[in-house]
Amino acid sequence: xxxxxxxxxxxxxxxxxxxxxxxxxxxxxxxxxxxxxxxxxxxxxxxxxxxxxxxxxxxxxxxxxxxxxxxxxxxxxxxxxxxxxxxxxxxxxxxxxxxxxxxxxxxxxxxxxxxxxxxxxxxxxxxxxxxxxxxxxxxxxxxxxxxxxxxxxxxxxxxxxxxxxxxxxxxxxxxxxxxxxxxxxxxxxxxxxxxxxxxxxxxxxxxxxxxxxxxxxxxxxxxxxxxxxxxxxxxxxxxxxxxxxxxxxxxxxxxxxxxxxxxxxxxxxxxxxxxxxxxxxxxxxxxxxxxxxxxxxxxxxxxxxxxxxxxxxxxxxxxxxxxxxxxxxxxxxxxxxxxxxxxxxxxxxxxxxxxxxxxxxxxxxxxxxxxxxxxxxxxxxxxxxxxxxxxxxxxxxxxxxxxxxxxxxxxxxxxxxxxxxxxxxxxxxxxxxxxxxxxxxxxxxxxxxxxxxxxxxxxxxxxxxxxxxxxxxxxxxxxxxxxxxxxxxxxxxxxxxxxxxxxxxxxxxxxxxxxxxxxxxxxxxxxxxxxxxxxxxxxxxxxxxxxxxxxxxxxxxxxxxxxxxxxxxxxxxxxxxxxxxxxxxxxxxxxxxxxxxxxxxxxxxxxxxxxxxxxxxxxxxxxxxxxxxxxxxxxxxxxxxxxx
Numbered sequence: 001x002x003x004x005x006x007x008x009x010x011x012x013x014x015x016x017x018x019x020x021x022x023x024x025x026x027x028x029x030x031x032x033x034x035x036x037x038x039x040x041x042x043x044x045x046x047x048x049x050x051x052x053x054x055x056x057x058x059x060x061x062x063x064x065x066x067x068x069x070x071x072x073x074x075x076x077x078x079x080x081x082x083x084x085x086x087x088x089x090x091x092x093x094x095x096x097x098x099x100x101x102x103x104x105x106x107x108x109x110x111x112x113x114x115x116x117x118x119x120x121x122x123x124x125x126x127x128x129x130x131x132x133x134x135x136x137x138x139x140x141x142x143x144x145x146x147x148x149x150x151x152x153x154x155x156x157x158x159x160x161x162x163x164x165x166x167x168x169x170x171x172x173x174x175x176x177x178x179x180x181x182x183x184x185x186x187x188x189x190x191x192x193x194x195x196x197x198x199x200x201x202x203x204x205x206x207x208x209x210x211x212x213x214x215x216x217x218x219x220x221x222x223x224x225x226x227x228x229x230x231x232x233x234x235x236x237x238x239x240x241x242x243x244x245x246x247x248x249x250x251x252x253x254x255x256x257x258x259x260x261x262x263x264x265x266x267x268x269x270x271x272x273x274x275x276x277x278x279x280x281x282x283x284x285x286x287x288x289x290x291x292x293x294x295x296x297x298x299x300x301x302x303x304x305x306x307x308x309x310x311x312x313x314x315x316x317x318x319x320x321x322x323x324x325x326x327x328x329x330x331x332x333x334x335x336x337x338x339x340x341x342x343x344x345x346x347x348x349x350x351x352x353x354x355x356x357x358x359x360x361x362x363x364x365x366x367x368x369x370x371x372x373x374x375x376x377x378x379x380x381x382x383x384x385x386x387x388x389x390x391x392x393x394x395x396x397x398x399x400x401x402x403x404x405x406x407x408x409x410x411x412x413x414x415x416x417x418x419x420x421x422x423x424x425x426x427x428x429x430x431x432x433x434x435x436x437x438x439x440x441x442x443x444x445x446x447x448x449x450x451x452x453x454x455x456x457x458x459x460x461x462x463x464x465x466x467x468x469x470x471x472x473x474x475x476x477x478x479x480x481x482x483x484x485x486x487x488x489x490x491x492x493x494x495x496x497x498x499x500x501x502x503x504x505x506x507x508x509x510x511x512x513x514x515x516x517x518x519x520x521x522x523x524x525x526x527x528x529x530x531x532x533x534x535x536x537x538x539x540x541x542x543x544x545x546x547x548x549x550x551x552x553x554x555x556x557x558x559x560x561x562x563x564x565x566x567x568x569x570x571x572x573x574x575x576x577x578x579x580x581x582x583x584x585x586x587x588x589x590x591x592x593x594x595x596x597x598x599x600x601x602x603x604x605x606x607x608x609x610x611x612x613x614x615x616x617x618x619x620x621x622x623x624x625x626x627x628x629x630x631x632x633x634x635x636x637x638x639x640x641x642x643x644x
Contacts, residue, residue, distance in 0.1 A: 052486045053435035053452070057444060058460050059108035060087070060386040061266060061432050062205070062218050062305060062378035066095075067181060068113040069160065071382035072121025073153035075398035078384030080111045080185055084192035084200055087386050095398040100385055102392070103516065104460070106431075107439055108199035109192075109386060110378075111185060112218045115204045115233035116241070117160060119181030120171040134169045150399075161209060161337065163237075173232040173240055182232055186225040193224075195440045204233040206265070208243040210283065212339040214272035217248060217301070218378075222445040223261035230259050244284050249296045264448065268305035268380065270355070271313050274335040275346030278355035278371055280362070294362060294370035303448055306352045306455050306634055307377040307430040309396045314600075314634055315353040318344055323540050324556070325524075325602060328630065329427040329457075338414035338421070356637060357528040357536035360594045363641075364530060374451030374493045374636030375598070377430025388458035390629065391569075393428040393609035400426065404617040407610050407625065424625045428609045429457040433633070435491065451493025454599075454635040459514040465492040465599040467638040469499060471506035476581045481510045492599070493636040498643065504589035505640060509543060510581040511601045511633070518603040518631065519576025520546060521560040525584060529595035540600075543584040546577030562605045566627045569607040569615040576604035592642050599635035606631060 043049055064071040065079050077095040078086075086092045089105030124131050124141065132138050136159075143152035159165050171178040185202070192200035201220050208215035221228045234251040235241030242248070252263050270277030281288050306313045311331030320326040332342050348354045352375065359371030379388050382397045393402075400406045400423055407424040414420070433454045436447040447453065454463050464481055468489025475484040485491060485508050496505055509523050522545040528538045542557040551557050563572045580601070589595075608629040614621050621627065 046480060046483070051437075052482060053437050053447070054482075056433040056454075056462060057107035057436050057439055058431050058433055058456075059106050059110075059199070059444075060378045060388075061110040061201075061203075061220060061376060062112050062268065062308065062380045063109060063384070063386045064113055064205070064380070064382040065111060065384040066122055067119050067185065068205075068382060069117040069121055070114065070157050071397065072125070073157050074382060076383055077398070080113075080188035081191070083111055083384040083386065084109060084188060086384065088192070088198055092385075094385060094394060094401055095383060096401045096403075098402060100387070100392075100394055102387055103389060105198070106386060108201065108434075108444055110201040110203040110218065110220055111189065112203045112205045113185065114207045115235045116207055116237055117165070117171045118178060118204070118233065119184075120169075123177060131169050134166050136166050137169055170237065172235055172237060179232060183229065186229050190225050193441070197439060199439055199441055199444055201441060201445075202228045206234055206236065206248050208236050208245065208248075209336060210243045210276070212335040212337040213274045213276045213283075214269045214336040215243070215245060215267070215276060216269065217245065217265040217267050218305070219248075219252070219263055219265050220445070220448075221261060221263050222441055223259070224441070227259040227261040231255055246284070246293070246296065249300045252300050262445065264302055264445075265300050266303045266305050266376065267301055268308060268378070269310050269313065269336070270350040270352075271311045271331055272334075272336045273350055274340055274342070275349040278349045278358065280349070280358060289362060289366070289370065291366045291368055294366050294368040297370040298368055298372055302373055302451055303376050303453060304352060304355075304373040305378050306375045307427075307457050308380040309427050309429060310380060311427060312429065312457070313350070313352055315351050316347050318347055319351060319354050320538065320540075325600070325630070325632075328632070329429065329626075331421065331425065333419045333421055334414070334417070338412055338417065338419040341417055341419060352634075353526065353528065353538060356596050356598075357530075357538060360528065360530040360596065361534065361536055364534070364594060369639075372639065374448070374453045375455045375634045376432035376448075376453050377455035377457060377634075378432055379430065388428055388430050390428045390458065390607060390609040391612050393612070396426045402613070402616075404613075404619050407613055408622055422622070424610050424621065427457075431456050431458060431460070433460075433463070451636045452491050454492060454633055456633040457629075457631045459517040459603060459631045459633070461514045461517065461520070461601060461603075461633055462512040463599065463601055463633050463635055464508070464510040465635040465638070466490065466508040467494065467496055467505055467597060468508075469496070469503045469505060471508045471583045473583050475508050476510075476583050481508055481581060484508060490638060492638060494638050496638060496640045499589070499591040499640070504586045505597070506583055506585045507543070507597060507638075508583050509599055511579065513578045513603075518571065518606045519573045519578060520580050521576050521602040521604050521630070522546070522557055523580045523582065524600045524602070525597055526600055527586065527595060527597050529590075529593050531593060539588075541584065544580040544582035546580065547575070560604050562628070564605050564607055564611075564628045566607065566611050567615070569611040571604070571606050573604075594642065595640045596637040597640070598637040599633075601633040603631040605629070
């Protein structure tokens with residue numbers, strides 16, 4: 001009797017320690033000898049000898065400083081060193097003279113200044129003789145000195161974007177001033193890098209603007225200055241550079257061959273590419289995507305920046321009419337310089353979810369999926385300040401740092417086409433979350449390469465997403481779901497294949513609220529799949545939610561409600577929940593069909609930055625201004641491929 005009691009007790013403890021419900025269910029036949037063997041296989045401490053990431057690291061892979069041509073022209077005066085200090089949690093003075101500090105330090109940062117004309121504007125403002133000897137430069141300089149700084153800055157940027165910038169003063173590879181700027185960027189990153197505490201990546205932005213269409217990529221190096229210093233960044237201006245992503249991929253290949261280092265590229269703002277970011281027909285050739293393109297893109301672009309200050313890029317109401325959360329922080333007025341109006345047929349080739357779906361189609365045709373990418377968010381701030389919090393929003397550019405007027409003035413405008421983006425449309429977003437084992441360049445970069453990442457619009461919520469074929473409901477009862485997650489499945493960014501007979505994919509999902517943020521509304525799984533006829537489909541499932549709400553006849557969970565007091569820019573956590581965890585099985589799985597799944601976590605409504613501005617400055621926002629937001633996170637997908 002005592003032996004049986006001890007046996008049952010031991011087995012129950014063992015089941016709890018490894019999070020495997022099957023073991024507990026089998027306790028009646030599990031021998032003491034087998035139990036002792038299993039106990040010896042794991043330490044008593046459930047936290048010992050773990051070899052998987054224990055917490056996400058939060059950072060920004062896309063920040064500009066005064067060294068970026070457009071940022072400097074717009075008034076940014078903070079350089080890389082100030083940017084790293086701010087990201088580490090120090091208080092700095094912004095370009096407009098305002099004290100600024102993060103609520104909490106970030107874990108990593110990429111200063112990604114534009115490679116084209118990098119470092120020019122600071123030397124121009126300083127009146128360097130070698131620049132002012134050019135007649136056009138002297139004219140611009142005199143305009144700035146006479147109080148026409150805004151007009152001069154805009155003319156400088158437009159002249160450059162149109163390819164009419166005086167060639168004798170362009171800062172580009174081979175120019176000593178350009179080389180000095182790049183070495184300064186490397187030096188600032190090396191000084192700020194503190195392995196185990198804070199990671200400062202070396203990187204830059206390659207800013208392709210083909211016909212005004214945004215095809216930008218941020219290049220990130222795994223390496224330190226000893227390798228990154230052997231090269232100079234790739235640009236878009238011919239003859240040394242190119243607007244074609246294929247040429248950037250060749251440059252990345254050459255970098256790795258020359259240095260033995262590693263690099264990757266992260267595209268962003270497909271919503272401003274006018275249908276060219278995720279093509280089926282390549283805009284540079286007019287031909288259908290072929291295998292070489294797919295292979296190169298899949299190799300170099302393992303991540304996509306799906307949310308940032310120039311709009312959220314997950315999906316669009318036109319593309320996902322049955323998704324009530326798809327209409328979130330949209331910029332849809334045209335391409336980057338507003339020189340062309342948006343057309344509905346462009347949308348399919350601009351947004352994350354449709355790209356993931358078309359990737360399944362291309363993989364079936366070519367054998368390679370060019371759009372098999374993980375997800376991150378980042379700011380794209382041009383202020384040197386990597387803040388994505390609505391109550392601490394320092395704007396996209398320095399002229400839109402906090403002021404009573406910033407929300408009411410046009411951010412961009414094209415009077416000829418009647419297109420305009422108002423200041424209030426800029427979004428306080430986002431951050432990249434990375435499941436790395438340690439805070440180092442190598443560990444974070446390697447996690448990015450395996451796509452174990454997720455995007456947030458600012459909050460630092462903890463999100464887990466695992467897929468497999470053997471998760472059971474009891475796996476959601478553990479306080480350490482990652483043990484079951486890594487033991488029985490794959491994490492976000494991973495692959496499943498060859499479903500066992502009679503089994504459908506199961507997903508273990510978990511989310512914890514930001515400790516100083518809003519409660520959680522729901523955890524959803526977004527599925528996309530390719531049917532036997534070659535058509536792609538999507539479905540959004542509510543899989544975990546707060547409170548005692550019950551899904552309706554359509555399967556959708558009712559609204560969580562709203563506690564936002566817009567006038568006072570406050571809310572209460574009296575609705576929603578601090579955590580969500582569940583196991584979900586795909587109810588309509590076909591083992592013969594390619595599919596992807598990703599998680600989307602939605603917070604309860606909170607005040608938007610415009611509400612905080614209205615309260616702080618005592619102003620009334622223009623009619624139509626969005627005053628609340630539903631912050632969220634998007635995980636990297638898990639793909640199912642039959643027959644591998």
